[in-house]
Amino acid sequence: MYTQRTIVFSTNCRKAKNARSKRFLTNRDPKVFENPKTSIFVRGSTTSQVILDTLKDLYSLSKPNAINFTKKNQIHPFDDETGIEFFARKNDSSLFAVGMHSKKRPHNLILGRTFNHQVLDMVEMGVERCTTIKEINSRVCAAGTKPLMVFNGEAFAQNEQMIRLKNILLDFFRGESADKVSLKGLECVITVTAGPTGINGEPGLIFLRTYTTSLKKSGVRQPRIELEEMGPALDLRIRRVRYPTDEMWKQATKVPKELHQPKVKNVSRDGLGDKYGRVHLGKQGIDKIQTSKVKALRKRLDNKPSKKQRTDGAES
Template sequence: MLLQPKPKNARSKRFLTNRDPKVVENQKTAIFIRGSSTSQVILDTLKDLYSLRKPNAINFTKKNEIHPFDDETGVEFFSRKNDSSLFAVGMHSKKRPHNLILGRTFNYQVLDMIELGVESCIPMHQIKSQACAVGMKPLMIFNGEAFSQDENLMLLKNILLDFFRGESADMVSLKGLELVITVTAGPRKSNGEPGLVFLRTYTTSFKKSGVRQPRVELEEMGPSLDLSIRRTRHPVEDMWKQAIKVPKELKETKVKNISRDGLGDKYGRIHLGKQDITKIQTRKVKALKKKLDNRPSKQMELD
C-alpha cells in the first residue's frame, strides 16, 4: 500500500485535497488492466468497454502480473495510485479462457467483484454503424426476472449500473439519449445455475413520425458480448454499510405530514378541527329562509 504523502506546495495540497472524502463525491474513475496473458477477444472487450466509459477511465496497455481473486494487493495498489474505485481486469488461460473481472473498491480496498467468461464478442469495429458521442449517459435495461432473484445476477446488475451510470441528472432530454445498453439473462442451466448473460449496445436514431415526438429506432453499435458467470465475491457486511452510508448534509429533513410516492409526486396532509355546520355560509335560497312566526302564511290569506 502507498503511504499518504505530505504536500510540499500549494499545487500538491490542492491535488491531495481533491482526493479527500467529500459530501458530493467526484465521478468515479475506472481502470482497465491487462493481465500477463490475454487473448484478442479480451483485448477487444477491454478496448470497447474503455471507450464506453471515457472520459473517466484509464487504460493500461502494458502487461501486469495480477490475479484479483488470489491476491488483491495489485488491484488495491493501482486503485490508490490512480484514485479509482472501479476496475476491469482481462486475462486468458487454459483453465479460464477469455476471463474478464469487474469489481469495485472502497477506501482503496476491494469491495466486491465478479468473474465473467466472454463466450462471444463482436467488437465495435466489426459493426458498421455510427458511434455515440464520448461521455454520454446510457439508458440501462435489464431483461429477465433472474436479476431480482439470483444473488450473482443481482451483484452483476449492481456493478454494471455503477460502471456505466455517468453523471447524475434530474432530467434527460430525448435528443441527449444516444446510448442504450441492454442486459438480458438467458435460461438457466440444468443444474440451476445462471445461464449466459447477453450484453448489447445500441445507438438511437430519430425518424419522422408525423407528430411532434419523433419515432425512435435502435441501431446496434457494439460491443456485443455473451457472458457466463464464473466466480463472485460479495461485499463484507461492515464494509458495505460504510460504503452506502449517506452524509448528514445530503439527508432530506423530514417535514411533518408531507410524503412522496414512487414517482416523486409530493403529497401533503392537512388536519382540520371540528367544524360547526350551522355556521357555514350557504347559498341564499328562498326555500332555506326561516319563516317569521308572526307572518301569516299564504294559506291563511286565501281563507
C-alpha cells in the same frame, strides 16, 4: 475462499509541501459531491484475443473517465487483492476491469469496485461470445456520451448475483451526474438481457448489446427513434461473485449530512416521485353547522304544535 482482513477507513493524512501538492491532495479528499468515477482496465499475465477485444471495447464506452493498461500484469483479484488495490490507489480509481485467460477459466473477465482504495465487491464472468465494434462497422457514438441503460429479465430483481452485477454495470457506465439530459444527447443505449436460469436457479447467459439512436420524423413533436447496433455484443456467464462485508458496505453507502433532506411531517412520495400530503382535522360538529333556513328543517323553540298539526287534530 479468502482470508478475512482488517478494514481501515481513513482519510488522507499526508501534508502538502507546496500549493501544487495541496491541490492534488484536496482533489482526492472526500467530497459531498464526488468526482466522476474513474475505471481502470488491466490485462492479466495471459490473455486471449477475445479478452483483448472485450477490454478494448469496454474501455471505449467508458472514456474519458477510464485508463487502459496495455502491459501484462501478474494479477489475480480473487486470490490476491493487493495488486488491484495498488493500481486503484495510484490512479485514484474506484472501478476496475481485469481480463485474463487460462485453461480452467477461459476468456475470464472480472468487473469490480473499490472503496477507500480497498476492494469492495467484484463479479467474475466468462465471455462466451464477443462481437467487436470494428466487426459490426456501424455508426459510433461520441466519447463521453451518457448512455441509457435497460435491464430485461426478472433475474435482475430476484437473483442476488444478478442484482450485484446490475449495480456494478450501472456504476461502470453511469458517467457524470446530470439533472437533465437533452433528447439529442441520448446517442447510446446499452441493453442487458438475462437468459433462462439453470436447473438449480443459477443465472444463465447474459446478453449485453449496445446501440446508437437515430431521430426520424414522425409527424408529431416527438421524433421516432430507431436503434442501430453499434457494438460490442457480449454473451456473458457469471462464475464467481465477491460480496462486501456489512461494515464496509455501510461505510460505502453512507450519505453525507449535507445531502439529507429535512423530514416534513405528513408528507410522503411514492415510487414515481408523486408527492402526497396528509391533513388531520378535528372533530366536526355537524349539528352546529349553519344551513339554509328552511321551515321544515327549523327547530321549534317551544312545544307548541304547528299549524298543520292543529288542523289535522280539529278534523279528526
